Amino acid sequence: MTDLTPATLQLVDPTGEDPGSRPLTLAPRPVDLRGKRLGLLDNSKANSDVILRAISRILNEEFEFADVFYFKKHSASLPPRPEVVAELHRHADMVIAGVGD
Amino acid sequence: MVANRRAPVHEVKGTLDAIEECYRRGWTDGLPVVPPTVDRVTEMLDYVGLAPDHVLGEVPVRRRALTAEQAAANAVMAGCLPAYFPVVLSTMEVLFQYDPNCIHEVSAATNSPGILILVNGPIRSRIGLNCTDNLLSPGNRANTTIGRAVRLILINVFEQRPGILDRGCMGSLTKHGVCFGEDEERSPWPPFHVSQGFKEENSTVTVATIQNPETLGNRYGLTSESVMDATAESMASHGLAHYFAHGTPWFWVVGHWHAEMLGRQGWDRPRIQQYVWERAWRTRAHLKRLGAITGEITAEDDGTRVFAAPSPKDIFIVKAGGDSGIYSELMMNYFGVLATTVPIREP
Numbered sequence: 001m002t003d004l005t006p007a008t009l010q011l012v013d014p015t016g017e018d019p020g021s022r023p024l025t026l027a028p029r030p031v032d033l034r035g036k037r038l039g040l041l042d043n044s045k046a047n048s049d050v051i052l053r054a055i056s057r058i059l060n061e062e063f064e065f066a067d068v069f070y071f072k073k074h075s076a077s078l079p080p081r082p083e084v085v086a087e088l089h090r091h092a093d094m095v096i097a098g099v100g101d
Numbered sequence: 102m103v104a105n106r107r108a109p110v111h112e113v114k115g116t117l118d119a120i121e122e123c124y125r126r127g128w129t130d131g132l133p134v135v136p137p138t139v140d141r142v143t144e145m146l147d148y149v150g151l152a153p154d155h156v157l158g159e160v161p162v163r164r165r166a167l168t169a170e171q172a173a174a175n176a177v178m179a180g181c182l183p184a185y186f187p188v189v190l191s192t193m194e195v196l197f198q199y200d201p202n203c204i205h206e207v208s209a210a211t212n213s214p215g216i217l218i219l220v221n222g223p224i225r226s227r228i229g230l231n232c233t234d235n236l237l238s239p240g241n242r243a244n245t246t247i248g249r250a251v252r253l254i255l256i257n258v259f260e261q262r263p264g265i266l267d268r269g270c271m272g273s274l275t276k277h278g279v280c281f282g283e284d285e286e287r288s289p290w291p292p293f294h295v296s297q298g299f300k301e302e303n304s305t306v307t308v309a310t311i312q313n314p315e316t317l318g319n320r321y322g323l324t325s326e327s328v329m330d331a332t333a334e335s336m337a338s339h340g341l342a343h344y345f346a347h348g349t350p351w352f353w354v355v356g357h358w359h360a361e362m363l364g365r366q367g368w369d370r371p372r373i374q375q376y377v378w379e380r381a382w383r384t385r386a387h388l389k390r391l392g393a394i395t396g397e398i399t400a401e402d403d404g405t406r407v408f409a410a411p412s413p414k415d416i417f418i419v420k421a422g423g424d425s426g427i428y429s430e431l432m433m434n435y436f437g438v439l440a441t442t443v444p445i446r447e448p
Contacts, residue, residue, distance in 0.1 A: 006115035006116075007115065008114050009115075009136055010110050010112055010138060010139040011139075012139055012170060012173075014171055014175045014253070014257045014258070015128065015258060016167070016258035019165060046395045047395065075206065076210075077205070077209040077210045077437070078205075
């Protein structure tokens, strides 16, 4: 007699392990932007520089930044290299990251 | 980085129900998959001699790693035989070693690049890999399932799901997988991997991110020059690729009769590369007018040549495809993963 009971299959889960959420601590915000050092992180897409510099000019009229430090990522789809992040930490009190295209 | 543990196992009653369960859990690429049963995954791992929790690589920006077990499960789902698994693993090895985050990049990129998996050496015949007719079509198990396994790994393990972390704008047929072998046996030139410094008896995989291929239909030219001129012309206009700002590598998959003519008329790889490279350019002014490069057109732009490839050696000549007609294929190697050739680790 043929056994018509459906077989039980054991399926190996092919998905990646969710790394899970982890609490993020936000960097402390400057109370006042006046005289601070502004960082601009260009994601390398066309016109990112145009947008970022325009934003910088507009904000600078009000906040008179001590310095504006501009950096361009090596790739639009990859995170900035660690040395770039280190430079941003060194030269800027806050950073605006932007996409154009 | 989260340490990987063993993959969970899910019980399902019935094979057809298991296929539907894989859909329900979001494990597929839209087509049905082979349910990744424990025994089939074990068979895949045993073939290559890897422990299930062996970590193949990590993608830091995704905070995820790939275990051998996860790779095997996705290869089973794709329909791979164990003999194909070394090609899948060697492809993943290239991606992990190229840049830890390139696996994220290849799916995040809005130009929707696919992953070319070009195979050379004796493994081609051992696994029945197609190198000729209908080269880029469905119909061959090895060709279709190897590329599919890589895509399923990206989707399932690294969550590169369309519209979520896969930000391809128009998408691409190449994301179904572009895996084929070079037709070394009927090529007038040394095998591609030999030109890259490997021995003929080595089996290798060349991995590169590519845009949608373009069919090259010079069917009536009687000289090699006409064929190469047509290729150069296609390179210069292919998709208005704005990567022309700095050039990019290219694959010219030379079809059978184009290769036969080139070989018969005495053209070797270096001469072909030089000839085509010199002619594959547009002026900067033209590219700006077409919106392929940004910026106002300046006086010097009309006299400035923007070459499609940075140098002649960036035009890779590979012989493959059928002989039913007179065609070649052109593939741009988007700079996400520049062409990289490695030996395939076989058991």
